[in-house]
Amino acid sequence: MLFREGAVFFMKTKKRLLSLFLAVTLMLGAFAILSPESEAGYRRGSYGSTVSQIQQKLKNWGYYSGSVDGIFGSRTESAVIYFQKSNGLDPDGVVGSATLAALGIKDPNANAYSSDVMLLARLISAEARGEPYAGQVAVGGVVLNRIEHPSFPNSLSGVIFQNGAFSCMQDGQWNADISESAVRAAKDALSGWDPSGGAIYYFNPGTATSSWIWSRPLIVTIGKHRFCG
DSSP, X not given: OHHHHHHHHHHHHHHHHHHHHHHHHHHHHHHHHSOOOBTTBBOTTOBSHHHHHHHHHHHHTTSOOSOOOSBOOHHHHHHHHHHHHHTTSOOSSOBOHHHHHHHTOOOTTGGGSOHHHHHHHHHHHHHHTTSOHHHHHHHHHHHHHXXXXXXXXXXXXXXXXXXXXXXXXXXXXXXXXXXXXXXXXHHHHHTTOOTTSSOSEEXXXXXXXXXXXXXXXXXXXXXXXXXXX
8 A cells, every 4th residue: 555655656746847847848948939138139039128119119110010019029020121121221130239220229238349349340331331241350350450460550449540541431431320240240350250361451453543452462352352461
């Protein structure tokens, strides 16, 4: 009798543990599907007050007709892409710093992006808009390579604002919105990725008129840019 009662108790305990395990697994799965706002931006699965602001702005401007529920679902994603396409932003469906700025929403994660990241991102966006992603990172690499080179200023701002260094300062591109991909490219460049192979110059052979820049030794060509030593 004692053995039978013990077996029954064991089976009941096993069932409880199995039920608890399944409940925890389902809960973790829900968190994996529905994640809060993060440094990388707001995307499908994000939720919170900033997502509500995004939805409300899109709704006010006619891009979104769903519920303002603070949950970034497929309808919100489609509305974001529609907004991005209409405003010259990368239509990736992710609401990063540039899209937030276009929506007029203050980024609560702004402190996650250092001033160096955003300064370099603005330069990359202005100089390499429309270029392959590796080409955008390579432009950032050139800037960082110049900091280490004795012929250039030894700071990020010094290199970027050196007189005559970058054409975007003269053609107005510097003041254009920063693309989402440029922010990612700046972070990758600052993390050490350099597709330029150590270049300190780059130029577009379709528009370059200086014979001197053509004399620089070619390292690699990415998109429309030749990267040189």
